Amino acid sequence: MLEALALTLAYNGSPVVRDLSFSLARGQFVGLVGANGSGKSTVVRALSRVLPPVRGQVLLDGVNIHRMSARELARRLAVVPQQVTVGFPFTAREVVLMGRAPHLTRFGLERERDYEIADRCLSLTGVAQFADRPITNLSGGERQRCLIARALAQEPDVLLLDEPTAHLDINHQIEILDLIRTLSAERGLATLVVLHDLNLASQYCDSLMLLAGGRLLAHGAPREVVTEEHIRAAYGADVQVRVQSSTGKPYVTLLSHLPVPAPATRRTKIHLICGAGTGLPLMRRLRQLGFSVSVGVVNVADSDQLEAEALDLPRVEEAPFSPISEDSHQRNCELAKAADVVVVTGIPVGRGNLYNLEAAVKARGVGRRVLLIDDPPVAGRDFAEGEATALQRQLVNAGAELCRDAADALGRLEKLP
Amino acid sequence: MSGTHTARRPSLLARLVTLAAGLTGLLLLTLLIAIKVGPVAIPFSVVAASAKAGLLGHPFADPDNLAFIFWRQRLPRVLLGAVVGMALTVSGGALQGLLMNPLADPYLVGVSAGAALGASIATVAHLGLYFGGLGKCVIGFASGLVTMFLVLWLARARGRTERSSFILAGVVVGSFMWALVTVVITIARQDLSTIVLWLMGNLSGQVTWTVVGVSAAVVGGGCLLLYSHARDLNLLALGEESARQLGVETESLKTSVVSLSALVTAAAVSVSGIIGFVGLVVPHIARKLFGADHRVLLPTAGLLGASFLVAADAAARAVDERFPVGVLTALLGAPFFFYLLKTRPQSQ
Numbered sequence: 001m002l003e004a005l006a007l008t009l010a011y012n013g014s015p016v017v018r019d020l021s022f023s024l025a026r027g028q029f030v031g032l033v034g035a036n037g038s039g040k041s042t043v044v045r046a047l048s049r050v051l052p053p054v055r056g057q058v059l060l061d062g063v064n065i066h067r068m069s070a071r072e073l074a075r076r077l078a079v080v081p082q083q084v085t086v087g088f089p090f091t092a093r094e095v096v097l098m099g100r101a102p103h104l105t106r107f108g109l110e111r112e113r114d115y116e117i118a119d120r121c122l123s124l125t126g127v128a129q130f131a132d133r134p135i136t137n138l139s140g141g142e143r144q145r146c147l148i149a150r151a152l153a154q155e156p157d158v159l160l161l162d163e164p165t166a167h168l169d170i171n172h173q174i175e176i177l178d179l180i181r182t183l184s185a186e187r188g189l190a191t192l193v194v195l196h197d198l199n200l201a202s203q204y205c206d207s208l209m210l211l212a213g214g215r216l217l218a219h220g221a222p223r224e225v226v227t228e229e230h231i232r233a234a235y236g237a238d239v240q241v242r243v244q245s246s247t248g249k250p251y252v253t254l255l256s257h258l259p260v261p262a263p264a265t266r267r268t269k270i271h272l273i274c275g276a277g278t279g280l281p282l283m284r285r286l287r288q289l290g291f292s293v294s295v296g297v298v299n300v301a302d303s304d305q306l307e308a309e310a311l312d313l314p315r316v317e318e319a320p321f322s323p324i325s326e327d328s329h330q331r332n333c334e335l336a337k338a339a340d341v342v343v344v345t346g347i348p349v350g351r352g353n354l355y356n357l358e359a360a361v362k363a364r365g366v367g368r369r370v371l372l373i374d375d376p377p378v379a380g381r382d383f384a385e386g387e388a389t390a391l392q393r394q395l396v397n398a399g400a401e402l403c404r405d406a407a408d409a410l411g412r413l414e415k416l417p
Numbered sequence: 418m419s420g421t422h423t424a425r426r427p428s429l430l431a432r433l434v435t436l437a438a439g440l441t442g443l444l445l446l447t448l449l450i451a452i453k454v455g456p457v458a459i460p461f462s463v464v465a466a467s468a469k470a471g472l473l474g475h476p477f478a479d480p481d482n483l484a485f486i487f488w489r490q491r492l493p494r495v496l497l498g499a500v501v502g503m504a505l506t507v508s509g510g511a512l513q514g515l516l517m518n519p520l521a522d523p524y525l526v527g528v529s530a531g532a533a534l535g536a537s538i539a540t541v542a543h544l545g546l547y548f549g550g551l552g553k554c555v556i557g558f559a560s561g562l563v564t565m566f567l568v569l570w571l572a573r574a575r576g577r578t579e580r581s582s583f584i585l586a587g588v589v590v591g592s593f594m595w596a597l598v599t600v601v602i603t604i605a606r607q608d609l610s611t612i613v614l615w616l617m618g619n620l621s622g623q624v625t626w627t628v629v630g631v632s633a634a635v636v637g638g639g640c641l642l643l644y645s646h647a648r649d650l651n652l653l654a655l656g657e658e659s660a661r662q663l664g665v666e667t668e669s670l671k672t673s674v675v676s677l678s679a680l681v682t683a684a685a686v687s688v689s690g691i692i693g694f695v696g697l698v699v700p701h702i703a704r705k706l707f708g709a710d711h712r713v714l715l716p717t718a719g720l721l722g723a724s725f726l727v728a729a730d731a732a733a734r735a736v737d738e739r740f741p742v743g744v745l746t747a748l749l750g751a752p753f754f755f756y757l758l759k760t761r762p763q764s765q
Contacts, residue, residue: 048662071664079662087517087654088709098652102664107645109429109712154663
């Protein structure tokens with residue numbers, strides 16, 4: 001029914017969407033998702049003839065929409081905008097009646113039938129009781145319903161919605177999406193809805209289109225589109241995607257919100273040698289992945305120590321701003337030897353904490369796997385006149401692995417049982 | 418549920434006809450009262466007798482010139498007041514709708530300043546006698562239209578016109594024109610009071626039947642054309658993009674409404690000077706009374722504006738034959754406008 005062919009869209013010459021093709025059939029309910037600025041609203045503007053494409057075309061039943069008049073298109077395609085400010089106190093009924101305008105002649109007035117359609121749409125969207133109230137006095141959700149009613153009053157075949165729930169609370173979001181879903185199913189509309197909430201989108205849409213950087217990154221059933229890999233590429237965010245067994249729909253959780261499993265779910269024990277916040281990118285993540293983690297020598301009130309304490313990890317602590325004592329070093333060595341893998345983060349190394357590297361050497365000496373995160377490179381954080389650099393070289397010679405950064409180390413650790 | 422909504426509502430047409438009839442009645446009543454007001458009281462009997470004599474072609478004795486004053490001064494002036502009042506309120510209401518700004522007024526797009534400049538130059542250069550004695554009006558009207566084209570051209574960028582650029586271009590061009598008016602005033606020593614009185618907004622000038630007829634034709638035609646855009650103006654109230662998605666060709670609408678408003682405003686200003694606040698306040702009152710639908714708003718505001726200016730001019734005339742009605746409308750309009758501003762409903 002509605003078809004986009006190799007659309008390239010631009011504002012003032014700078015392209016926003018490139019080479020976008022898709023089609024939307026009668027009865028389909030498709031979600032358009034993507035990060036802010038990925039071009040979702042731009043696509044809606046192009047599909048509704050507001051923004052002419054730089055290249056490509058939009059076809060409605062095979063006819064280029066730019067060959068139709070605005071009125072012709074408005075009889076077949078309706079748009080529910082994100083949010084509107086209404087300049088004048090039109091009543092809700094008057095606003096909904098505006099949806100009949102494309103069907104009227106130039107000087108024609110609305111007839112009884114138009115009033116009936118408007119009233120039916122007001123009832124369908126549950127705002128009939130506000131029909132005679134000025135729309136400027138309605139709440140955001142009520143106003144959004146009026147706008148949906150207005151779009152329905154156009155009696156369209158295609159319905160485009162640009163984040164219809166953007167400014168609503170979660171209850172209203174669900175109400176509105178339920179409503180749109182039901183109505184478009186009843187009327188066999190081809191519906192495209194822009195949503196920024198991936199979970200709502202997965203829940204409600206038959207298929208999803210994921211835009212990233214103005215290109216269509218993925219298109220298909222929610223389960224195929226909403227994957228950890230796609231989300232990372234489109235949003236630059238680490239997430240966990242679970243498929244809900246009850247619905248078969250994917251559910252996305254941002255990793256920092258993931259719960260930490262109380263008992264470890266993996267066998268591998270990891271000892272993390274860190275300090276000064278260098279352990280933060282790893283500590284919680286490793287626990288979320290299910291490893292048991294211990295931490296060595298951290299000064300009290302250091303951000304790594306606070307995180308370890310918050311996660312209740314076994315750890316060796318030293319008094320604030322103090323060098324590592326012989327006693328602490330011994331305990332650190334024991335924890336390191338008891339682990340399967342020792343990870344040394346890119347800590348600044350001075351005379352006071354050279355023991356931390358010594359502990360890794362000891363662990364390596366008894367055959368433990370050692371990962372050295374060389375970020376930033378050791379030369380820049382060696383405040384022990386070359387001794388830290390020498391110890392790192394010694395470790396590497398003894399078989400320790402050098403990792404570019406925390407993500408590299410995580411990648412290697414994720415594979416462990 | 419639907420049972421409560423099936424009650425037949427009066428159609429828009431019926432409502433429009435009722436309101437228009439009522440307000441036309443109000444206008445006629447105002448006109449009737451206004452023609453009585455002035456330095457010379459004119460009894461209806463004289464008017465009726467002279468009209469009868471005129472129709473039958475009989476000579477009419479008019480020892481006190483009462484019939485002459487009525488037919489040549491009072492009646493044209495009162496009717497011109499109605500024309501100007503309608504012009505200002507219809508163009509004001511249309512511009513408020515177009516710019517989606519309830520505080521817009523017909524002088525916002527700079528046309529009035531242009532017309533004022535033309536009329537001032539015509540006064541100083543004594544061009545008033547050209548064009549059959551209508552030199553000042555014709556030149557004022559023409560320079561108003563030139564200003565309008567200048568504003569339209571300035572506001573246009575890349576084949577599109579943002580609504581806000583109309584306001585910007587109008588304000589800038591207007592200020593420039595006002596500066597030129599000041600230059601003209603400085604030069605014009607002996608015509609100073611004529612120009613200033615005219616600028617304040619005045620219906621006491623040389624109001625001939627030709628002036629009334631021509632301005633009524635221009636204003637009437639312009640208002641009718643503006644009215645043909647009333648429904649599109651409604652759709653614009655939800656934003657330009659929404660309007661386009663509802664089938665409105667917004668670019669041509671904007672150009673059309675601004676040009677027509679300018680035309681109507683220039684016609685009004687060139688015969689009456691700058692009469693302030695009518696075009697701003699009366700559409701507001703009409704919107705409060707009759708709703709936001711421009712198909713109802715424009716005609717009701719126009720009729721209301723006509724009655725209002727006729728009444729205001731009668732009041733001004735009661736003070737003094739040459740008291741500028743523009744001063745009166747500003748004195749009444751500004752406080753009322755403050756009231757509107759203070760009681761403006763909070764939109765979410």
